[in-house]
Amino acid sequence: MDRKDRARPPLALTGSRGSRILGTASPGGSGRRAVVVATISTLVFFGLIVLLVVNAAGWPDVKHAFFDRSIFEESFPEIARAFLVNVKIFLIAEVFILVFALFIAVLRGLPGPVFFPIRALATVYTDLFRGIPTILVIYILGFGVTALQLPGVPVSPLFWGAVALVLVYSAYVSEVYRAGIESVHPSQAAAARSLGLTHGQTLRFVVIPQAVRRVIPPLLNDFIGLQKDTALVALLGVVEAFRQSQIDVSATFNYTPYICTAILFIAITIPMARFTDWLIARDKRRQQAGRMA
Amino acid sequence: MTAALEIEALHKSFGNLEVLRGIDLELAEHEVVCLIGASGSGKSTLLRCVNLLEPIDAGRIVLHGAVITAGGIDVNRVRRGIGIVFQSFNLFPHMSVVDNVTLGPRKALGLSTSEAEVRGEELLERFGLADKRDEYPDRLSGGQQQRVAIVRALAMQPALLLLDEVTSALDRARRRSARGHSRARGRGNDDAHRDPRDELRPRRGASRVLPRRRADTRGRPA
Ligand SMILES: Nc1ncnc2c1ncn2[C@@H]1O[C@H](COP(=O)(O)OP(=O)(O)OP(=O)(O)O)[C@@H](O)[C@H]1O
Ligand SMILES: [Mg+2]
Numbered sequence: 298m299d300r301k302d303r304a305r306p307p308l309a310l311t312g313s314r315g316s317r318i319l320g321t322a323s324p325g326g327s328g329r330r331a332v333v334v335a336t337i338s339t340l341v342f343f344g345l346i347v348l349l350v351v352n353a354a355g356w357p358d359v360k361h362a363f364f365d366r367s368i369f370e371e372s373f374p375e376i377a378r379a380f381l382v383n384v385k386i387f388l389i390a391e392v393f394i395l396v397f398a399l400f401i402a403v404l405r406g407l408p409g410p411v412f413f414p415i416r417a418l419a420t421v422y423t424d425l426f427r428g429i430p431t432i433l434v435i436y437i438l439g440f441g442v443t444a445l446q447l448p449g450v451p452v453s454p455l456f457w458g459a460v461a462l463v464l465v466y467s468a469y470v471s472e473v474y475r476a477g478i479e480s481v482h483p484s485q486a487a488a489a490r491s492l493g494l495t496h497g498q499t500l501r502f503v504v505i506p507q508a509v510r511r512v513i514p515p516l517l518n519d520f521i522g523l524q525k526d527t528a529l530v531a532l533l534g535v536v537e538a539f540r541q542s543q544i545d546v547s548a549t550f551n552y553t554p555y556i557c558t559a560i561l562f563i564a565i566t567i568p569m570a571r572f573t574d575w576l577i578a579r580d581k582r583r584q585q586a587g588r589m590a
Numbered sequence: 591m592t593a594a595l596e597i598e599a600l601h602k603s604f605g606n607l608e609v610l611r612g613i614d615l616e617l618a619e620h621e622v623v624c625l626i627g628a629s630g631s632g633k634s635t636l637l638r639c640v641n642l643l644e645p646i647d648a649g650r651i652v653l654h655g656a657v658i659t660a661g662g663i664d665v666n667r668v669r670r671g672i673g674i675v676f677q678s679f680n681l682f683p684h685m686s687v688v689d690n691v692t693l694g695p696r697k698a699l700g701l702s703t704s705e706a707e708v709r710g711e712e713l714l715e716r717f718g719l720a721d722k723r724d725e726y727p728d729r730l731s732g733g734q735q736q737r738v739a740i741v742r743a744l745a746m747q748p749a750l751l752l753l754d755e756v757t758s759a760l761d762r763a764r765r766r767s768a769r770g771h772s773r774a775r776g777r778g779n780d781d782a783h784r785d786p787r788d789e790l791r792p793r794r795g796a797s798r799v800l801p802r803r804r805a806d807t808r809g810r811p812a
Contacts, residue, residue, distance in 0.1 A: 487643050488680035492694030492746060493670035502693060506684050 361551075368553040372545040376554060379541035380561045383527040386459050386537070390527075391520060393463045398470035399505070405475055408496060419471075426468035431526055435461040439533035458530030466523050473515050477508030514580070517573040521566050528562075538562070593652070594619045595640070595750060600649035602632070602639055609635050612649070634677055637752040641674045653750065670698050673743030677754040679735050681727040687714065687738050688723045694746045706745070713741045 350356060404419040426434065439457040442450065451457075481504045489499040531540035538558045545554035595617040602610040609632040617623055627633050638644040640651055642658065642665050651659045658668045682690050691714065692706035701709070714720050717737045727735055743751060 484676065484678065484680045485682065487638075488676060488682070489693075490666075491641055491643060491669055491672075491674045491676075492742070493666045493698035494694070495666055498697050502697060503682055507682075510684065 363552045363556055365551050365553045368545075368549050368551050369557055372542070372549070372554040373557050376538050376541045376545065376557050377561060379536055380538035380558070382455070382535065382537040383524070383562075384565070386455070386462065386527045386530060387520075387524050390459050390462045390466065390523060394466045394470050394523070395516075397463065398467040399474055401467060401471035402474035402478060403500060405471070406478060406500075423468045423471055426465050427472075429465075431461070431465045432529055432532065434465050435529050435532055437461075438464075439530075454533035455530065455535045458533050458535055462523060462526060462530070466519060466526075469519050470516060473512050473519065474508065476515075477512035478504055480511055481507045511580075514573050514577045517569060517576070521569050521573070524566050524569070525562060528558075592619065592655075593617060594621070594654060596652040597636075597640070598650050598652070600636070600639060600651065601647045602635055602644065603647055610639070610646075634754050637674060637754055640750075640752060641672050642668060643674075666698065670694075670746060671748055672750045672752065673746050673748035674752040675736070675739045675743050675754060679727075679739040681735055681738055681742070683727050686724045686726055687719065687730070690727065690738060691742050691745050694742065699746065710741065710745050713744055714738075717741050 353359075401419050401422060404415050405423075407416055435458055438461045439454050442457060443452045443454070446452075478500075485503055485507065486499050489503040490496075494502070528537065528539040531537055531543070534540075536544075538561055542554035542558040545557075546552055593616050595615070597613055597615040600610050600613040601608070613636060615623075625633050625636070635644060639646050646659055649659075650657050653668065653671070657663075682693070685693065688707060688710055691710035692701075692703070695701040695706040695709060696703060699706075711720070711723065714723060717740065719734065719737055719741065722730060722734060722738070727738065730738065740753070
């Protein structure tokens with residue numbers, strides 16, 4: 298039975314070269330021309346917009362109020378330092394969200410009537426925290442819980458700000474996970490259960506690994522939102538980038554520090570957005586390759 | 591001869607569609623039975639019921655003297671003793687061939703990774719898949735995928751093996767060798783094999799062939 302496999306006939310249509318025929322156009326002559334055309338059209342388009350803005354009647358005032366070079370250089374280091382607080386909140390919250398949201402998603406998928414109360418609780422949680430504006434959750438936790446003065450409960454506004462973000466974003470992310478889990482065909486779970494694996498083992502080894510792979514792009518999308526929303530903890534008095542720029546604005550009577558903060562946020566959200574796009578594109582390529590096989 | 595598997599008055603409906611209407615079937619140890627019936631007549635459904643993947647509406651299934659369709663039964667334990675090769679294979683696409691094959695032995699039987707791999711590799715070798723050990727399922731041909739699915743089921747060393755259209759994607763030579771292998775196992779261990787309809791060929795490996803007419807009330811040996 299082995300001989301047949303080894304002496305595989307060399308089919309002319311298969312192989313890596315064959316698959317390229319159906320792929321996107323290779324960067325040949327037409328590809329290079331497309332790049333040139335895109336570059337020119339972009340330059341013309343943005344050139345026109347710049348011309349329009351710069352020739353507007355109020356431009357000199359706006360330029361002075363928002364784009365003051367010396368103020369920019371002065372406030373940038375301070376705001377950048379404060380921005381590290383945003384990065385810290387983001388990184389810590391992200392880890393908790395990834396874990397907690399998965400937990401909620403799994404609870405919502407527990408089978409059988411026994412677990413109805415738990416499923417219901419998880420549903421109420423996601424409904425609540427997706428329904429209440431983030432800003433309110435931050436206020437309620439940051440001012441309400443700390444006012445209780447419970448022994449052993451931290452009073453740091455930074456802590457409660459981060460907790461609020463974790464609760465709100467976990468509600469969104471758990472729905473993303475759930476969509477991913479439901480997108481895995483039931484026959485996969487059936488195959489795992491047929492081997493005698495438990496419900497938990499089936500989720501852990503078969504369903505969730507496939508689900509997570511599928512939801513990475515939408516997950517990253519939510520995290521771009523989270524990065525921006527770290528600015529909301531400023532409402533509790535935490536001096537992060539946005540709060541620092543507010544301080545600088547009131548000190549200089551100039552809005553340039555806001556631009557400074559905006560640039561810092563863009564500097565981390567745009568790479569993330571491009572990375573997400575790249576992942577989506579790669580997934581698509583893989584799926585196409587898989588379908589061909 | 592003690593019956594390895596007894597199916598009594600099994601009923602199964604999907605909504606208004608009654609797929610299985612009182613199926614009776616008795617299977618002896620080492621027996622290879624082939625189930626034949628038109629497309630959509632409920633062959634796959636019957637196999638899924640035996641594996642407890644589908645809740646049944648009435649009747650009972652007895653495996654080695656124990657009623658497995660009763661309440662309070664440990665379904666995971668029952669399934670560990672029943673191997674099934676699905677009609678559409680259902681391999682795990684995110685796992686290599688060897689991981690597909692060793693998942694059950696490792697997680698359900700509690701074998702160590704090395705023990706499970708020894709067992710898996712030996713079977714892969716026998717099915718001519720040794721060189722595909724680290725390949726992913728979507729890079730295998732249909733017949734290779736089916737053989738991996740067979741190996742995955744056999745790696746659990748089940749007492750009962752349910753094969754759904756088992757040789758549909760295999761060429762003639764492989765079909766013969768797979769059948770030979772299944773039969774060898776059927777004799778050597780306590781295996782009862784049931785190959786469902788597949789043109790005419792699997793019948794040759796079967797000791798009995800059952801016709802399975804749509805909504806048949808009795809499964810009678812042909
Ligand atoms: N999960 C389900 N929900 C509703 N109807 C179902 C379900 N599974 C199977 N059926 C129906 O039950 C009938 C029997 O299906 P089954 O897959 O058992 O047929 P089969 O004999 O295996 O056919 P084939 O030879 O084509 O594989 C079909 O009419 C099918 O539409
Ligand atoms: Mg079928």
